[in-house]
Amino acid sequence: MSKLKNLSDALNGIEDGATIGIGGWIFNSQPMALVRELIRQNKRNLHLVPAPSSIAPDILIGAGCVAETGCVFISFEQFGLAPHFRRAAETSSIKIHELDGPAIAGGLRAAACDLPYGLIPDMCTDLPRVNPQTYQPVPRQPGERAMLKVPAIHLDVLLLHAQQADELGNVQYFGPVFFDVLMAQAARKVIVSVDRIVPNETIRRDNHLTKLPSAFVHAVVEAPFGAHPTSSGGLYEADDAHLAEYVKASGSTESFAKYLDTYVGGAATHADYCKLIDNPRLDEQTSQ
Amino acid sequence: MTGTDCSMAELHAVLLARDLLDGEKAIVGTNSDVQVAACNLARASHAPTLWWVSGPGGMVNCNEPVIRSTARTENIAWSEAMMDLPQMVDFIDWKIHFFDFAILGAIQIDRYGNINTVCVGPHDKPRLRGPGTVGISALTALARRFYVVMARHDRGSFPERVDFLNGPGFLDGGTSRTDRGLPEGGPKFVLSPLGVFDFEPISKRMRVKSLNPGVTLEQVQKQTGFELPVEGTPPITAMPTVDELKTLRASVDTSGVLRERRRA
Incomplete structure (x- = not known):
């Protein structure tokens, strides 16, 4: 059965207040076409669980879609701090669940295994002080390592971007998978945008690239340059000029409203968005 | 500005590389130009079997003589293994002393080498919201040692106590780190634009430990938020040799990513 959907249908049924996982890694494979569609559909009060990330959670926060977010790492690296995340944190306008690598890995792994919680080493940080729901004390026997328990992190919906898939939902990665696969195992629903849909024979020829077999995937969406302005597994680089434009536009409410008008509201479909960024072409490059 | 013609980033890469040993295992974070350069410079000189892995990407011993973000797909073609993150978190986030060292940046570091990349001011209403913790808690807690490279050196970035502790150094000093159940380890050196600590x-x-050329003790003390003990007159930081810079520029950073940075 085909899992291929258009952008709008793929996100249909996501409720306000849902817990949304976001895959990728900082400026790599942020599922931006899906994120822009969430904004178009005016989703509200979302609870985000982003892998280390940049513009995907930031634009959702800026567009007013977010009530709470986990933060393992949200940064614009060489472009500075994440503008809307930073402002929301500094004005306490959203709730932030401070997480570190062990807590998100332990929590996702617990969810993937249907365990109530995971165990992580107590690193003696201030994280338990500001996030006591996540970092819970565990009785320690003499001579035992000091541990904390972290509740399972269940995702209602996970948004990912990868390079190619077939209609059945076999998803292939040309680059690193980061936390995508672990998150998929912890999610009730996995929606993946890919730069191109290919025949099943193509998938079979390089099946070592299929990091997400179809059993883990609920919908695939064809969205060439769907990670733009971030990179996609060697198919295209991050668009530094666009990222800089985003950061600049985020400087004031007016200029950010204009950015959203142009790139989200003003582009009714992903094809319209591609026109706005001058219709870049995917080259014929494959994983080889 | 001194007579030594290298950038601060090149200086830091060379100082770190000198301290890395053959056969050691290390992890490098996402945007870590100095860290990549230090590891590959050590490999190109005295530590050919130093083993390093990209934290986010899983590429091992990438030896392209161009410095890129370690998350980039291009690095795969220059690496000798490609690991998946869910496997890597076993030894990144849980295992004691798998890594011999990590090299980290921070917004703040305090007198006992605890680091902060989360926030300045109270967490619920910060004056400055930083990017977050990612692997820093685990690497500072579990690696055999770590190094910290500070982009700035002032009383705000070197406070008496970090506003938020997300990377444990020596906690409250003395034996408090191991008393509280953390493995032996902690920070070895701190590099700042003013010197080595x-x-x-x-x-x-x-x-x-040493002052960079042209920097005075008074200046460092004035720009540090706590008293820095000094034994005698600190030496001047041993600047990169001609050979070190040659190897760095010809075999590690051929496109000059580090050279473009601020002059030392």
Whole structure:
């Protein structure tokens, strides 16, 4: 059965207040076409669980879609701090669940295994002080390592971007998978945008690239340059000029409203968005 | 500005590389130009079997003589293994002393080498919201040692106590780190634009190891939020040799990513 959907249908049924996982890694494979569609559909009060990330959670926060977010790492690296995340944190306008690598890995792994919680080493940080729901004390026997328990992190919906898939939902990665696969195992629903849909024979020829077999995937969406302005597994680089434009536009409410008008509201479909960024072409490059 | 023609980033890469040993295992974070350069410079000179892995991407011993973000797909073609993150978190986030060292940046570092990349001011209403913790808690807690590279050196970035502790150094000094159940380890050196700092063996207080050319003790003390013990007159930081810079520029950073940075 085909899992291929258009952008709008793929996100249909996501409720306000849902817990949304976001895959990728900082400026790599942020599922931006899906994120822009969430904004178009005016989703509200979302609870985000982003892998280390940049513009995907930031634009959702800026567009007013977010009530709470986990933060393992949200940064614009060489472009500075994440503008809307930073402002929301500094004005306490959203709730932030401070997480570190062990807590998100332990929590996702617990969810993937249907365990109530995971165990992580107590690193003696201030994280338990500001996030006591996540970092819970565990009785320690003499001579035992000091541990904390972290509740399972269940995702209602996970948004990912990868390079190619077939209609059945076999998803292939040309680059690193980061936390995508672990998150998929912890999610009730996995929606993946890919730069191109290919025949099943193509998938079979390089099946070592299929990091997400179809059993883990609920919908695939064809969205060439769907990670733009971030990179996609060697198919295209991050668009530094666009990222800089985003950061600049985020400087004031007016200029950010204009950015959203142009790139989200003003582009009714992903094809319209591609026109706005001058219709870049995917080259014929494959994983080889 | 001194007579030594190298950038601060090149200086830091060389200083770190000198301290890395053959056969050691290391992890490098996402945007870590100095860290990549230090590891590959060590491999190109005295530590050919130093083993390093990209934290986010899983590429091992990438030896392209161009410095890129370690998350980039291009690095795969220059690497000798490609690991998946869910496997890597076993030894990144849980295992004690798998890594011999990590090299980290921070918004703040305090007198006992604890680091902060989360926020300045209270967490619920910060004056500055930083990017977050990612692997820093685990690497500072579990690696055999770590190094910290600070982009700035002032009383705000070197406070008496970090506003938020998300990377444990020596905690409250003395034996408090191991008393609280953390493995042996902690920070070895701190590199800043002003000099190199290490820690007293017993009290674990940060102290001056060397000053960069042209920097005075008074200046460093004035720009540090706590008292820095000094033993005698600190030496001047040993700047990169001609050979070190040649190897760095010809075999590690051929496109000059580090050279473009601020002059030392």
